[in-house]
Amino acid sequence: MPAATEREPLTDTDNPLGLEGIEYVEYTTSRPQALGQVLERFGFRPVARHRSREVLLYRQGAMNVVVNAHAGALPPPEAPALAALALRVRDAAAAHARCVALGAWDAPVQVAPMELHIPAVHGVGHSRLYFVDRWRDFSIYDVDFVPVPGVDPHPPALAGLHWFGIVQYIGTGRTADWVHFYTELLGCRLLAPDTRFGVLPRGRVLQSPDGSLHLQLVEPEPSDVDGGNERMQRVAFGAPDVGAAVQALRARGVEFVQTPQLPVSECGALAQGGLDGLLFELVRHAA
Known part of the structure; x- marks a missing residue:
């Protein structure tokens, strides 16, 4: 595919949520180490661990993958399941409110004290669509995750x-x-x-x-x-x-x-x- 050509800036009508790509995808599994080994073969590296949950952040280049083995209301499946897609938007709260007003089902998010609330709606099957507006100088990972010692936090793609x-x-x-x-x-x-x-x-x-x-x-x-x-x-x-x-x-x-x-x-x-x-x-x- 040829490189994208320059085009006029998008308006709010063209891009109502101010979408700017994928912030992360999330897999749930009861076998996080096995999935982590797969991701590392594909070039990802574990760069941070959640402060209070069994959740690891893998990264390469601009791609983030969250591996979630936290046992919430239901235990995670053994086979890795693609459970969430987080989108970068201009204003997360406004994006969520707009989608709910248009008929999307709100997906309540349970957070512990001092954790960020990332709004979401239900997606296909049991998946969720998250809306993230903290991804430039200050990101969601600065609050909820602790860096893995000795690991480059920005491994190249x-x-x-x-x-x-x-x-x-x-x-x-x-x-x-x-x-x-x-x-x-x-x-x-x-x-x-x-x-x-x-x-x-x-x-x-x-x-x-x-x-x-x-x-x-x-x-x-x-x-x-x-x-x-x-x-x-x-x-x-x-x-x-x-x-x-x-x-x-x-x-x-x-x-x-x-x-x-x-x-x-x-x-x-x-x-x-x-x-x-x-x-x-x-x-x-x-x-």
Whole structure:
């Protein structure tokens, strides 16, 4: 994909929440060490630990991944589940209020004393969409997390990897519902039906107003056993050079799906996490 060209600044009408990309994605699992080993193979490093919960922050470049093993009202699942997407916005409280006013379901957040309250609404399945406005000079991690001693807090990105988006599995006939959800709440726009990124040839793609986030909605095939299980299925990393990224990841022990239907190509690749069906996608995309 060619580098983005300059364009006029977005207005509040174009970008009602003031979206500026992904702050973090969150996985829940009862096996945080195993997931951490997977993330480290992909170039992430543990940089901070939550002050009061069993939660670790992993980072590479501008990407943050939260691994949550904290046992709240329900114990975390054994298999890693993509549980939350946190979005950078102009004003978190205003973004939350707008989404709730438009029909989103508020997701109450229980915080301990001296912890930040990060507003959220319910997303697909059991997931949440968080709104974060502290991510420049002062971040949410400065309050709730303690740095891991001796670790570079800003490890460089491997092969230029950066956030590209989320692949979301939805129910049969539910595309229109989810398109409405993301266009109304986040101001996303639906791309042309033949728009394709990476290696997945199905579904419809939405793009956030600032162009930083892509959401691919995939309805089940008739043969899919869990076709009604709506969820955020995997994250997609952008890579300026997919071939170079694949080579760097293979050198670190990462394996890739290689079939006629899902080939490793200059457009993208599907990487195997090696843990309970965990997958990550690479997409050709300049940061």
